[in-house]
Amino acid sequence: MVDAAGESDAAELRRETEELRALVRELSAKLTALMAVLPLDAALALARGEETGADGPFRLTDWRETIELTRADVAAEMELLWKRLPPRESA
Amino acid sequence: MTPRRVTIVILCWNRWELTKRCLETLKAHTDLTGADVLAVDNGSTDETPARLREIAWVRVVTNPSNLGFVRGNNAGIRAAAPGSDILLLNNDIEILQPGWVDRLREAAHAAVDVGIVGCRLVLPDGRLLHAGTFILPDTFWGQQIGALETDVNQYARTRDVEGIVFACAYLKRELLDALEGLSQDYVSYFEDTDFCLRAKEKGFRTVCCGAVTLLHREHGSTSDAPRLFDALFQKSRATFRRKWARTLQARYARDLSWQSILNFPTGYATSCREILRALDAEGVRVAYEYVYGPGTPFPVREEENAGDYLLNVVSKRKSERRPRVSVVYGQGDVFSRNKGRTRIGYTMLEVDGFPAEWVKNANAMDEVWVPSAFNRDGFVASGLTAPVRVMPLGVDIDHFHPAIKGVPSPQGDFVFLASLEWGERKRADMILKVFNQTFRRGDRVVLVCKIINVNKPTRVGGQIEALGLSSAGGRIAFLHNKEFPYHQLGALYRSADCYVSAGRGEGWDMPLMEAMACGLPAIATDWGAHTEFVHDAIAYPLSSRGLLPADARAPYYKGFRWCDPDPEHLAYLMRHVVEHRDEAAEKGRRAAAEMAANWTWNHAAKRIVARLDAIG
Numbered sequence: 001m002v003d004a005a006g007e008s009d010a011a012e013l014r015r016e017t018e019e020l021r022a023l024v025r026e027l028s029a030k031l032t033a034l035m036a037v038l039p040l041d042a043a044l045a046l047a048r049g050e051e052t053g054a055d056g057p058f059r060l061t062d063w064r065e066t067i068e069l070t071r072a073d074v075a076a077e078m079e080l081l082w083k084r085l086p087p088r089e090s091a
Numbered sequence: 092m093t094p095r096r097v098t099i100v101i102l103c104w105n106r107w108e109l110t111k112r113c114l115e116t117l118k119a120h121t122d123l124t125g126a127d128v129l130a131v132d133n134g135s136t137d138e139t140p141a142r143l144r145e146i147a148w149v150r151v152v153t154n155p156s157n158l159g160f161v162r163g164n165n166a167g168i169r170a171a172a173p174g175s176d177i178l179l180l181n182n183d184i185e186i187l188q189p190g191w192v193d194r195l196r197e198a199a200h201a202a203v204d205v206g207i208v209g210c211r212l213v214l215p216d217g218r219l220l221h222a223g224t225f226i227l228p229d230t231f232w233g234q235q236i237g238a239l240e241t242d243v244n245q246y247a248r249t250r251d252v253e254g255i256v257f258a259c260a261y262l263k264r265e266l267l268d269a270l271e272g273l274s275q276d277y278v279s280y281f282e283d284t285d286f287c288l289r290a291k292e293k294g295f296r297t298v299c300c301g302a303v304t305l306l307h308r309e310h311g312s313t314s315d316a317p318r319l320f321d322a323l324f325q326k327s328r329a330t331f332r333r334k335w336a337r338t339l340q341a342r343y344a345r346d347l348s349w350q351s352i353l354n355f356p357t358g359y360a361t362s363c364r365e366i367l368r369a370l371d372a373e374g375v376r377v378a379y380e381y382v383y384g385p386g387t388p389f390p391v392r393e394e395e396n397a398g399d400y401l402l403n404v405v406s407k408r409k410s411e412r413r414p415r416v417s418v419v420y421g422q423g424d425v426f427s428r429n430k431g432r433t434r435i436g437y438t439m440l441e442v443d444g445f446p447a448e449w450v451k452n453a454n455a456m457d458e459v460w461v462p463s464a465f466n467r468d469g470f471v472a473s474g475l476t477a478p479v480r481v482m483p484l485g486v487d488i489d490h491f492h493p494a495i496k497g498v499p500s501p502q503g504d505f506v507f508l509a510s511l512e513w514g515e516r517k518r519a520d521m522i523l524k525v526f527n528q529t530f531r532r533g534d535r536v537v538l539v540c541k542i543i544n545v546n547k548p549t550r551v552g553g554q555i556e557a558l559g560l561s562s563a564g565g566r567i568a569f570l571h572n573k574e575f576p577y578h579q580l581g582a583l584y585r586s587a588d589c590y591v592s593a594g595r596g597e598g599w600d601m602p603l604m605e606a607m608a609c610g611l612p613a614i615a616t617d618w619g620a621h622t623e624f625v626h627d628a629i630a631y632p633l634s635s636r637g638l639l640p641a642d643a644r645a646p647y648y649k650g651f652r653w654c655d656p657d658p659e660h661l662a663y664l665m666r667h668v669v670e671h672r673d674e675a676a677e678k679g680r681r682a683a684a685e686m687a688a689n690w691t692w693n694h695a696a697k698r699i700v701a702r703l704d705a706i707g
Binding site for chain 1: 570573574
């Protein structure tokens with residue numbers, strides 16, 4: 001047996017739970033969208049809960065330490081470079 | 092004055108789908124008020140004759156059978172409107188741009204001695220196929236200039252060439268009156284080069300009009316019949332050799348032995364390739380020989396294939412054991428390998444003096460060449476007593492010019508470009524820090540830094556991160572150890588708005604000159620060999636805070652000095668260029684004009700020839 005007050009509390013808790021779940025879903029969607037546009041290193045740092053502020057240290061992305069030269073076409077490399085460029089932000 | 096009428100002669104033999112496409116694109120892109128279109132059906136057995144008769148704006152001449160390329164086109168020339176110029180067009184050509192006939196006609200009538208005008212031809216996959224032709228007397232195998240290079244709009248100006256392919260050939264009436272038609276010594280192949288050489292004998296030039304680009308499907312009438320092709324080609328080649336061997340050999344006024352480096356990604360090798368091409372064009376029969384290898388400071392053997400027809404021929408020529416004149420173009424410590432009776436050493440260095448061994452070797456030369464007064468003075472101060480001449484290098488204005496197609500920032504950001512080898516001399520650290528501190532991440536400005544590092548112990552990425560750059564500062568993008576084909580490099584420069592060369596010293600700085608030839612305003616250290624061609628009317632000279640000991644890995648620098656570029660001035664200039672874009676662009680335009688007017692490889696080769704003439 002559950003009394004009326006108890007039922008009311010349970011309903012309130014269920015409502016709050018649903019609200020919180022909706023909030024989590026919304027935040028999660030926003031986070032996913034944000035990570036999709038972030039450079040890889042920033043996205044990984046965000047996932048790790050590290051500092052990702054605009055005034056953090058400069059980190060190289062897509063860097064492969066090598067002394068080998070890779071033959072490449074200018075147009076293809078420049079198009080790739082523009083895609084990888086960190087987005088401009090108001091600092 | 093009314094432009095002269097032109098008859099466009101299109102030779103057809105079967106393959107109606109090609110002819111149809113040719114005519115459709117011609118109709119779509121051509122103002123025919125000053126032109127007639129004449130199709131010569133060379134005895135087609137498919138639907139071609141019937142289809143041609145249905146097109147009211149095309150006049151048709153019918154040959155009873157396939158007379159071949161030469162006689163077929165001659166039939167068209169004879170049937171053309173009297174007094175008109177002739178434009179021969181293959182039926183596997185597609186027209187890509189309006190105004191093409193007018194441009195060809197303007198090029199033909201720009202001077203009385205122009206007789207033949209060709210154009211750029213591209214393949215359907217976007218590669219260049221033709222920007223003129225040449226043929227060497229060593230092999231008698233015609234070569235198409237620019238063939239199979241990625242098309243970045245190279246060879247965009249109108250320039251003299253030895254020949255053109257007659258897939259598109261504008262022939263002026265005055266020349267046709269002097270020569271009549273194509274030589275019937277040939278059925279197909281070599282008739283075009285033959286015609287251009289005959290024109291030259293009559294005092295007419297052949298030019299390639301770079302403002303016109305047509306698509307060539309290159310589906311020759313013999314491309315499906317390799318045996319027929321081979322038979323026709325070899326027969327024509329033998330005929331051509333018989334007729335022109337003496338003439339082609341006579342194009343060389345002198346012989347020269349050139350000992351250097353060709354097939355490595357170094358500045359000497361890159362410039363060597365250009366010098367050899369330019370000397371050939373100036374009538375010097377060069378025999379090239381690799382000067383490095385075992386027993387030298389660079390003991391690596393050189394690959395035989397230069398990836399370039401002319402350079403391969405030049406490399407295979409045998410020079411005498413003791414040639415009359417030999418130039419060693421490389422570091423001063425290989426001058427001793429000069430095998431000429433008259434010995435010339437041609438070198439450069441990035442600091443204010445030359446090592447004692449180089450000076451000793453140089454003093455054993457009959458003459459020493461350096462590209463700059465900077466190096467001449469440094470050599471003399473180091474004890475050079477042999478005669479020394481300033482012989483500047485040059486730039487290829489067909490691959491480095493303002494109309495090369497780049498890939499600019501899609502966001503419209505202002506782009507600085509630095510292209511450098513990682514190390515002490517080029518001051519990449521300073522460029523990165525100054526840029527990062529001068530601008531903010533929110534600014535519409537980017538630095539693209541192309542870095543080459545082949546030194547194994549150096550961890551470039553770690554060194555960049557150790558610079559303490561800020562992610563809130565100016566945005567930087569890297570191209571790390573990317574080796575771009577040389578013919579595409581203009582596209583890299585044209586993807587930027589300003590070039591930065593802030594090194595401590597230069598022996599010449601070819602990338603800087605290439606960027607300036609592409610019309611980029613440049614910020615360049617005001618010290619070193621490149622001050623030969625950089626000044627403040629066409630660039631932004633970067634101040635130095637003085638001279639420093641040249642501490643670096645290169646052993647040749649020991650005991651000498653280089654300069655200390657001023658980072659505060661670099662910051663000021665970068666900011667200034669961004670804030671005064673019109674002024675900067677104007678400097679870039681002037682730079683390109685000055686490079687084209689005074690600093691091409693042809694200028695460099697002419698100076699070499701003049702000096703060889705003086706030596707006797």
